[in-house]
Amino acid sequence: MAATAHEPEAETRSARIVGFLSRTPVHIALIALAVIWLVPTLGLAVTSFRPRPDISSTGWWDVVKDPSFTLDNYGAVINAAGMGHAFLNSLFITIPSTLIPLAVGSLAAFAFAWIRFPLRDTIFLTLVALMVVPIQTSLVPLLKLFRTMGVADSYAGIWLAHSAFGLPLAIFLLRNFFITLPRDLVEAARIDGASNLSVFRRIVVPLSVPAIASYGIFQFLWVWNDLLMALIFVQNPNQRPMTLKINDLLSTYGQEWNLLSSGAFLLMILPLVVFFSLQRYFVQGLLAGSVKS
Numbered sequence: 001m002a003a004t005a006h007e008p009e010a011e012t013r014s015a016r017i018v019g020f021l022s023r024t025p026v027h028i029a030l031i032a033l034a035v036i037w038l039v040p041t042l043g044l045a046v047t048s049f050r051p052r053p054d055i056s057s058t059g060w061w062d063v064v065k066d067p068s069f070t071l072d073n074y075g076a077v078i079n080a081a082g083m084g085h086a087f088l089n090s091l092f093i094t095i096p097s098t099l100i101p102l103a104v105g106s107l108a109a110f111a112f113a114w115i116r117f118p119l120r121d122t123i124f125l126t127l128v129a130l131m132v133v134p135i136q137t138s139l140v141p142l143l144k145l146f147r148t149m150g151v152a153d154s155y156a157g158i159w160l161a162h163s164a165f166g167l168p169l170a171i172f173l174l175r176n177f178f179i180t181l182p183r184d185l186v187e188a189a190r191i192d193g194a195s196n197l198s199v200f201r202r203i204v205v206p207l208s209v210p211a212i213a214s215y216g217i218f219q220f221l222w223v224w225n226d227l228l229m230a231l232i233f234v235q236n237p238n239q240r241p242m243t244l245k246i247n248d249l250l251s252t253y254g255q256e257w258n259l260l261s262s263g264a265f266l267l268m269i270l271p272l273v274v275f276f277s278l279q280r281y282f283v284q285g286l287l288a289g290s291v292k293s
Helices: 002-048 052-057 060-064 072-080 083-114 120-132 135-149 155-178 183-191 196-207 209-224 228-233 242-252 257-277 279-286
Strands: none
Touching: 002 060, 002 257, 052 060, 052 257, 072 083, 072 257, 083 120, 083 155, 083 196, 083 209, 083 242, 083 257, 120 155, 135 155, 135 228, 155 209, 155 228, 183 196, 196 209, 209 257, 209 279, 228 242, 242 257, 257 279
16 A cells, blocks of 8 residues: 555656656756847947946956946936937837837727627738838838928827837737637626726726737837938937937947946936836736737
8 A cells, every 4th residue: 555655746746846847847948048148238238337448348247256337338328328308208209109109009909899880800801911021111101291290300200100110019919818708798798888988997908918018018118229211310419319319329439338337327227117017917928919818
């Protein structure tokens, strides 16, 4: 009896060992990929805090032997190089360019998922097909249109451009998530007399936070890191975002690695904060609509 009792335990231990060994190559590969991606970021961060003479004479890894840091690089790049004002410009561009398509796309996705109207599926497929249209093909016509409308010299132009190109993905992603929500909840709310707007606000939005947050991350990172559309649609020099300012720093301070590294790290610090603060929603949102509940 004793030997029989120990047999399941031994089999369980063997299964665990086999499972661990089978997953080890995958873990090693993932760790290697993470290191490959993180080492340049770590080097950039360390370089941005090092004095200029140290940057010119030694590599960033030598900070282990001689740990000397300074905040003068950030003071110079924020004040003298104008990155502080450019940081605010990036916020003024990115926040509305994220919230507008998020709000409009959520409402449109709800309509495509839960409201019946003529040509609903045809219109939805047309919107999805717009995702394959290259942005570059419409930059000049949009710029001419914005000049005619009088918004080419204001933030409104870049807001409209980013919102227009972000809407197809928003509608596609959120609609696929909305149709997986329990139909009984929506139908029960409608029987109780709730309007479509009430159903959207009280039922759909609270249950769809992962998908909404996931798209918000995508749109925020895309707009924040954008260079091409900012170069085309931001006509006012006082409204230039950080991506354009980094380009100016590269041409003006080509050998000032202390300023370039601190400016680059300043550009990427906010996306890192946004991503890691919402990462628990990010993975859930990536699976939006892939499995029917």
